[in-house]
Amino acid sequence: MTEAMQRYQYWLSQDLDEATRKELIGIQKDPAEIEDRFFRELEFGTAGARGVLGAGSNRMNVYTVRKITQGLAEYIAGCGEEAMQRGVVVAYDSRHMSEEFSLEVSRVLAGNGIRVYLFDELRPTPELSFAIRELSAIAGVNITASHNPAKYNGYKVYWSDGGQMGPEAVQGVVDSIAQNDGFHGIQLMDAELAKRQGKIIMISREIDDVYVSRILGLSRNPQMIKNVGQDFKLTYTPLHGAGNKLVRRVLQEAGFEKVHVVREQEAPNGDFPTVKAPNPEERDALRLALALARVTQSDLVLATDPDSDRMGAAVKDEKGEFQVLTGNQIGCLLLNYLLEARRQSGDLPQNGAVVKSIVSTNMADAIAANYGMTLYDVLTGFKFISEKIEQFEKDGSHTFLFGFEESFGYLAGTFARDKDAVAACLLMAEVALWYSLRGMSLYQGLQELYQQYGYYKEKVVSFEMDGSEGLVKIKAVMDGLRNHPPKALAGKTVLAVRDYDKRMRKDLTNGQEGPLQLPRSNVLYYEMEDDAWFAARPSGTEPKIKLYLGVREESEDAASARADAMAQEIHDLAAALAEG
Secondary structure, three states, rough: HHHHHHHHHHHHHOOOHHHHHHHHHHHOOOOOHHHHOOOOOOOEEEEEEEEEOOOOOOOOHHHHHHHHHHHHHOOOOOOOHHHHHHOEEEEOOOOOOOHHHHHHHHHHHHHHOOEEEOOOOOOOOHHHHHHHHHHHOOEEEOOOOOOOOOOEEEEEEEOOOOOOOOOOHHHHHHHHHHOOOOOOOOOOOOOOHHHHHOOOOEOHHHHHHHHHHHHHOOOHHHHOOOHHHOOEEEEEEEEOOHHHHHHHHHHHOOOEEEEEEEEEHHHOOOOOOOOOOOOOOOHHHHHHHHHHHHHOOOOOEEEEEEOOEEEEEEEOOOOOOEEEOOOHHHHHHHHHHHHHHHHHHHHOOOOOOEEEEEOOOOOHHHHHHHHHOOEEEOOOOHHHHHHHHHHHHHHHOOOEEEEEEOEEEEEOOOOOOOHHHHHHHHHHHHHHHHHHHOOOHHHHHHHHHHHHOOOOEEEEEEEEHHHHHHHHHHHHHHHHHHOOOOEOOOOEEEEEEEEEEOOOOEOOOOOOOOEOOOOOOOOOEEHHHHEEEEEEEEOOOOOOEEEEEEEEEEHHHHHHHHHHHHHHHHHHHHHHHHHO
């Protein structure tokens, strides 16, 4: 009997709710489905846990949520009575079972004697991060699967600084999780009793008000918005998620009065019925917003994902057609504006620092250098940006100014420690208004940056590989790239390889090796001539491998052609390695 079948039979022997038992009995003659649902326990890692909804050890359901939460509760209890009294903030988004799972999290924490602050309805992820700091909580839990398709849900854990839990703490939780099976030893408390006894405290608008005020404080030119923002037309879509109320409130209170909302995508809906996936990175997700923007003659389109930590945008080009910006383009527009606005107002600190992920555009390096700012590269995952902010505050070495990832995550303040699409929407609208007062569109502003710094072009090639077979293929790709690195791609020579798993950099021109300072991670990065680069990493949240690339050329056409050629070569190389 396979390990998966053993787990399947074990689950059937437990006291399951009727719906779960019926679902499991329904697959008893489908060994492939049993294998997929039970070949492993749902993995809890540095980004928490994420999986397809359904019955099984490798699925998101009440039992796996309880199992994870019991492990988290035991880890917190091990930190002492003060940690338990500081409590845990719990939030959720619009996905199926998000509210139910958030209540189960609260019941388990309360059952273990840990105070809970539970939001009274869905909230953006960055507000959870803010609330942890505002309430001096020891941790936070958010039930969300970010921008994944509707069949997914997830479990994200934050620590007392408001950032996602670090590797050492994650390992402590993993060790605790391993001690229970989701059925036995779970301390559950009745939710209503816990509320009456003050063990579950409901939180509402009081946190919203402070959070909104802090976001409004990020504006570099609030008077400009008050003066002319009322006539600037915006189209916004929350993509059926948690951003609707707060994004609109922030824009309205800032002074943007003509905000047109996509009504078909306004209400929370875990089916995300109007899109293939609620991902603001993809043009298809913005289809309805773009149509509304044309009708309303909006200057800017904004979109947030279901938990409102990622923001996408579209702007009109010189032909009046909307172009969907990449995360790198948005990041550079925001960065350039924030630095220029500070320079003009005379408060650009000499020790200012910008932080980005290693797979984000090198154009940010050029912008930061132009303003005399220090730029730090960190591993993918916003918690590494959060850790840098914490380090700056402790040692006083730098003043954090801006952080971003190419995957549509941006952070301008320090009151939250995760990417913040609510704040990004305000700042992006402000940037667009600023350019309009210069007689330029946001698209023209981007072209101005390219003319100043060179034409940077980035692409991502992803391979989705489900199940146990997929994990084998992902490993084969990484092993192949690690053991036999390409010598050149699209005519650009590979000069050096950074292997973050080995924490070593090898110069291929002379064979010399040296240590890397970033933490260990299964990431490969290839430095190439003319500021080109290529990187590979398995996704931390989805069953896929991501291959990133970037080039810099003197013209837009040359950059696009080079990036396309490199992407094709990388795709073919990875496909061949996956198939052995």
